[in-house]
Amino acid sequence: MTPQNNRPQIASARPKMTAAITVETGLDEQVLRSLVERFYDKVRTDAVLGPIFEARISDWSPHLDRMVAFWSSVALMTGRYHGRPVPAHARLPVDAAHFERWLGLFRATARETCTPSGAAHVIERAERIARSLQMAVEDAKAAPDDVPKLC
Numbered sequence: 001m002t003p004q005n006n007r008p009q010i011a012s013a014r015p016k017m018t019a020a021i022t023v024e025t026g027l028d029e030q031v032l033r034s035l036v037e038r039f040y041d042k043v044r045t046d047a048v049l050g051p052i053f054e055a056r057i058s059d060w061s062p063h064l065d066r067m068v069a070f071w072s073s074v075a076l077m078t079g080r081y082h083g084r085p086v087p088a089h090a091r092l093p094v095d096a097a098h099f100e101r102w103l104g105l106f107r108a109t110a111r112e113t114c115t116p117s118g119a120a121h122v123i124e125r126a127e128r129i130a131r132s133l134q135m136a137v138e139d140a141k142a143a144p145d146d147v148p149k150l151c
């Protein structure tokens with residue numbers, strides 16, 4: 001039977017894509033959990049980034065779970081994350097230097113936690129997403145009443 005749309009095919013292709021990425025990079029849910037936990041351990045003690053997070057996050061457990069789901073979606077293509085990162089960052093008191101610092105900690109954690117190809121895989125995606133979040137922050141500063149509603 002021909003499917004009415006592509007959804008069933010996309011959904012069934014996901015586990016195979018995830019398995020292929022795991023074979024290629026060594027990344028899986030457990031590695032991503034370690035990556036996220038170690039990364040936010042560094043972030044929370046960082047003199048510049050730490051206070052920005054501590055002012056907004058009181059219960060870290062749901063944030064860490066959300067971030068593992070985010071990296072699972074981004075790195076393993078599991079579709080587990082359903083949040084909206086742009087509005088979450090648009091009004092933060094951050095500029096290019098904050099994003100560079102965030103990326104510096106992320107690259108170091110990825111290299112400590114993942115295989116070389118796993119680290120390259122997540123770092124490339126982090127750099128790309130950081131660029132678009134940074135643009136969203138700059139846009140929100142230029143037009144503060146028009147915060148983007150995009151995800």
Ligand code: HEM
Nearest residue numbers: 052053056066070083084085088094098099102126129130
């Ligand atoms: C300047 C650097 C950054 C700072 C200071 C920062 C800070 C934050 C804070 C405070 C939150 C919690 C927001 C809330 O719950 O109210 C958050 C959420 C989040 N951040 Fe960042 N962030 C930064 C960069 C990034 C980058 C580069 C990424 C992705 C590669 C990212 C991905 C996320 C995601 C996915 C969420 C959860 C959004 C949601 O679904 O609610 N962040 N961030």
